Structures are given as structure tokens and as C-alpha cells.
Amino acid sequence: MLKDITIGQYFPGKSIIHRLDPRIKIILIVAFIVMLFIADTFFGLGVGMVFVLGAFLLSGIPFKMMLKSLKPLMPLLIFTGLLNLLFIRTGDVLFKWRFLIITKLGVTTAAFMIIRIVALIIGSSLLTYTTSPIQLTDAIERLFSPLKVIKVPVHELAMMMTIALRFIPTLIEDTDKIMSAQKARGADMETGSIIKRAKALVPIFVPLIVSSFRRAVELALAMECRCYHGGEGRTRLKQLKTSFRDYAALLVTAVFITGVVLADKINFFI
Amino acid sequence: MPIIKTEGLTYVYGEGTPFCKTAVDNVDLEIEEGELVGIIGHTGSGKSTLIQHFNGLLKPTSGKVFIDGEQLWKDKSHLRDIRFKVGLVFQYPEYQLFEESVYKDIAFGPKNMGLSDSEIDKRVRESMRMVGLSEDIMEKSPFELSGGQKRRAAIAGVMAMDPKVLILDEPASGLDPKGRDAILAQIREYHQQKKNTVMMVSHSMEDIAKHTTKILVMNKAKVFCYDTPVNVFHRSKELEQMGLAVPQITRVFNRLKAAGVPIDDDVYTVEFGKKLIMRLLENR
């Protein structure tokens, strides 16, 4: 069923990770991703993993949620792994059978890529688990607000993102309903040629678009009734404020990144 | 032979997840052909899930559904044919209109059934008449119609498939009193002319009481009772405890009874209530 898809997978909580300034969280995640790609030793990556897993523990998000976020990306992981494993043909040969050659470099590169991607997913899902979509869009709006100078409509874009996030579940529900209704009228969406199937989507898309427009018109009216008049002079319920926590988090991350870079420089593993 | 029969019908949403919920729990039901059945129960009682089983939109987690003697899901290739026997009109059906003309939209179902053009034409016209839409609007875009007309066009689209069972999920919701009465009267008219089975979900006990021959009460995923209106409203105390609003007129007569007025019958329509009071006054 369509409505089983979760988007905006915020997991409410009160942990220190939850309470970090979302702007800081975004900056930290960006730094973390950069670090992952700078690191080219297992030690470096290991430090990165310890860092992100530590943060995960602090957040109090159940561990199975982490596995859940990895699951849809399994095919990608396997694919990248195999690609590196099979197509890197330089270095010490570990295994050879007909045209299959697996080298030590292949194994390490594959392992590297997988660890990197896993760490990246864990890191970014930690961001979305601990930060509500509205905080995220808010943070993005603030981080990009200097762009207002060059006439980028930052507030409008952020507002659009918020509304999109708010309406995705509603529109998914709409789609579900319309599909059921057309199926009940004998619409056949599962058999036939590609062209026939594409045509079978018309009875779904037309009502969906019509209903989205209706919703948009009504929402605009409701927003006007609540004194919406653009971003000018707006205040926010939740002020973004950096506090001691945020500086501490910055410091901890900086220490880890330095550790990774140093580890690479010394390069005493491998 | 009942037209719809279920045996131990159970449906669980999101099975295997922490959010799993039994929406329909072990339901045994036999609905005879030709009834006009009202379905009541509050939100989440399982009534919408139940009706979606009757035309194979949902597959039971366990249990069986028989339509006209044939078991749904036994042979998947028959599913579509059986589905055509049960027409399902969803809540706010006007949101499913999509064609460029009213005619084409109503013809969508019959066309999917693979009927001939002349047969389709006949059915479209007949069902438009049935819901009280004039033929003048046939070539109009369905999006130009008024709210009430859109609703009728959408209902006509299912009626045109000439199903043996017509099921409507809250056909009158959101309409004004006039529109509501008109649609309900047309559904009753359709039932009398076609002599087939009609089932109608409604939150309004008044409407159900006025129009149906049988009432199915759902409560907490189970069938609370399936009986004639008289017998169902005889249990109005239990219905109220369930959180269902019984008609105002029923409440009035229950209170009169409690105050010692000698009333034996259960009253659920104003017309009957009036007769009863007149009889009582004349007998004195």
C-alpha cells in the first residue's frame, strides 16, 4: 500500500542530538560527509563510524530504525561492492577463476565504499530522525538567507518545502483512494502493453491533479485568513539559538575530523 | 443463496509491523438478494474495510468471501468478472471524475467491461435518468457541473455497470438537506426498479432509518448485529452506549416510555411516531 511509505521520518525526542540547533546539525553533517571522503585509511573510517554510532546512541533512536534506513539501499550497497570487487584488477591477486580476478586492492576498495556509504546514510538519517522537517526547512532558510541579497526568494522556497512536506501524506492518501475507485470501475492497471498501462494512468492523474488544485486554492485562502503576507516581518515560534551544546558538538566533531586527518597522515595501518 | 456471504472474514492492516490493526475481525455474514442494507458504525469500526472486500479491492487476511455463490480470490482470473457484479461507490465519488465529458465518464466502467457501443449508450442514458441528470449535460465537462450534479454523475458511472450489488459509502455526505434527500430518494428508487441489492454506509441514523430494509451495525471490527430496522432500534440503548447517535425521534419515544407512557413499539421515523401518538390519544 502506498500509505506505508514514510516520508519525513522524524522521530520526536528530547536527546541532546534532538536539541542541537538544526543549522549546526546541517553544518556538522556536511563536515562529516567531507571527512568520510577525505579519510582513506580503515582507521580514519573507523573513527568516523565510532563518531556517528556514538551520536546515534546519544539520540536514543532505536537501533532497528537505523537498519530500516539502510534496507532500501541494500541493492546499491551490493552493486557498488561487487563493482569494486570485480573490476579492480591491480594489486595482489587473491583469487582467480576463469575471467574472475579478485585483488586485495579490490577488496579494500569495496569495503571502503560500503563503509563510506553506510556511514553516510546513518549520518543523514540521524539528521532526519532527530530534526523535524519544519526545523530542517527553517534551518535551510536561515543558512541560505544571505542569498536574499541577490534576490533569491529564500522564504518562499522554504514555505513551499514546508507545504510540500505537509501535503505529501495527504496526496498519497488521495492517490490510494482514486486508484481504488477506478479499480472498482474496472480500470485495469496491471496488464497490457506499456502504452496501455500508461493510458490507464490517465484516470488516476487527472483526478489527482484536479484535487491538488482544489486543495491549493483552499489552502491559499486559509493562509490569507491567517494573515499570511509573505516573509516580511514574520517571527517564529521556535527561535534558532546556538547554545553551549552546539559549540560542544562543533568541538567534538572538529576533534574527530582532526583525528581522522592525522590518522591518514601518519598512515600506520595498512 | 445469499448474494454476499462471508466466512470468518478477517483483515489486518500492516501485518507484521508494530502498527498492525485488525480492522475486520472474524465476520460471518449472509446478505440476501434484493435487500436495501444500511451500514452504520463509528469511524474505525471497520465498515469501510468490510465493503472493500465485497468487490475484491482488499484481499482477506483470512476467511472467505462469496459473491453470488462464487468464492472471491479462489481463482484470480475470475476476480475481474466477479468484481463487475459488485459496484462500489466511494465517499466523495465526484473526486474520481476524469473524462472530458459526462457521457464518457459514465461510460468508463461499461467500456472496461467490454460492452458494445450500443449497449454502453443505452446504459449511460438509463443511469443518467436514474440519478436525475438531464441529457442536456451529457457533452459537458464533468468539472463544469455543480457539486450535487458531480456526485450524481459519479454514482451513475457505477450504476451504468449494472452491478447485482450496489454499495455506496456515505453517498450523501457534505450535501445540503435538499441534495441529501434527493440522492437518497434516487437510490431507493433505483433499488425498487432494479430489485437488486443495495448497501449504503451512513453516519446518519435518521437517513438509515428512513430508507433501508435491513441494518448492519459494525462495532470494533465485528458485526454487532444485522437485522431489520425495528429489531435494531429495539436495542437503541446499546447503540447509544456504543457511541452511535440514534435518531432524535427514537430518543424522544424512549424517554416517553421511561416516563410510563404505554408504548410498545420502537419508533425511528417521525411519520410512525406521529401515528403512534395519534393512536394513543384516540384510545383514551
Next chain:
Amino acid sequence: MENFLSAKDLRFSYINESAEEPTETEVLHGVSLDIKKGEFVALLGHNGSGKSTLAKCFNAINTAQSGSVFSCGLDASKEENVLPIRQRVGMVFQNPDNQIVATIVEEDVAFALENMGVEPKEIRRRVDDALKTVDMYDYREHAPHKLSGGQKQRVAIAGLIAMRPECILLDEPTAMLDPKGRAEVMKTIKMLNKEMGVTIVLITHYMEEAAQADRVVVADSGNIIMDGTPKQIFSQVERLRSIGLDVPQVTELVYLLRKEGVDLDAETITEDECVEQLLNIFKKSN
């Protein structure tokens, strides 16, 4: 008491510009209506009678082509009055899904205050108050799309009362709700009116809801044709029927019995009144 909302000879037309030749459809043909501060008014009429259009004139969403509209003493036709009027006169719509902007309940309730530029601390206070008022405080961190219809409407109402409006217009707020949701919303509306003195204009198709108001106004094809207490209005069963409206069941029963010559009060609109009168009749005839 002063007139809080006031329309005089109000004419309003919708202009359809998408057609080849722009067409004008006049929906309100010179409506005059005064609503006093603290009143609870039910506005009835079938679809297309102009009742929603009228309500939207009172909070400066629609601007009259001719005639005048004053809301809380401000002329609604003046551009500079638009925002002050919308702060004082809030509006709730039929579809609960299409009026919630944010992905978290409390953020949605804060939306209007944010637009008004209220201080964050004050927003927090008012949001919490508003959520407690509609009994949704426990849901403040929930996602709106997971709430029931009645809960969503209460969130929408909270979003308005956070603005501390003096009046709330509700355009069929219960039409898409189940009986439980309807009861919740009605309870909230009555509480706002009785305890907080908010002026209420409720558009509805449910006659039992209208019967709870202080005053009933009936619109038909762009005019106001009836205006009085619920008793005065609902006792005119035939007239209401002729314009496609209903009456409460007890009123209908009394009406039918009176036609048969039974001596009952035509202005019977509640269950209690009906039971009491019938019992009296039976006592008398004993």
C-alpha cells in the same frame, strides 16, 4: 450592544475571466445584516444561496462591488484595514486537511502569530493556551495528518484563537466529520462563545446545530429571507421546506401533530421541550 459585523446593501458578483467574454454572476443582491458582539448566529441556506460568500465579505476575503461592510468598526473595503480585520475575524473552512499549513500541530497553531510578527515567547504562551482551550494540548507535537477529522478542525480553531480574535466565522466546519467529530467541534464552538465571549457565525446544514445558536439567519438566492430566534425560524416548517432546508425531527413531529389538531407549541425545537409537552398532553387526556 454595538454592531460588530455590519453589511449594508451589500452586492457581490463573481467574475469568470476564463470564459471568452468575462461573465459576471451576482451572488449577493443587496444584503443587509447586523451581528452584535458576543452573538452566536447560525447562517443557513442551501448550496449556492450566497451564505459562504457573505461570510467571506466579513473578513475581507471578498470585497463588495457596492454597499458597505464594517467588521469590528473597520471599513472592509479599505486596503489598510485588511490585516487588522483578519486578526479580529478568523475563519474556519469545511475541509480540515486544506487549512493546516505545518507538519506539526503546534507549529500550525503558531502560523498566524508568526505572520503577525508576535514575539516568540508570547507565541509560545498563546499557542499553549489555544491548544489547551480546544483540548488538543497533548497532541501538540503530533503530525496533523494522523489526527481524526474532529481533531484537525479543533487544531484549525486553535490556530485562530491564538490570534485572540473577537469573532470566528465557520463555513460548514462539521460537514466532513463523523458524529463524534461533530459533537467535539460544536462543544468547542459553544465554549468559545459562552466562556470567552467570541462572536460566532456558524454556517451549517445540520439543523440540530443551528438550533443551539442564539439567532438563525436564512439566506436564499443571494438574499436574507428569515432572521430570528431558532424557535421563530424552525416553527416555519413549510417555508423552510420550500427553500430546501430541514427542521429538527422533534419540530417536524410537533408540526405533524398540530396539523392533526393536537394542542402543542409550534416553537418546539429541543428534545426536552418535546418530551415535556407530550407528557403534559398525556396527563391531560387521562
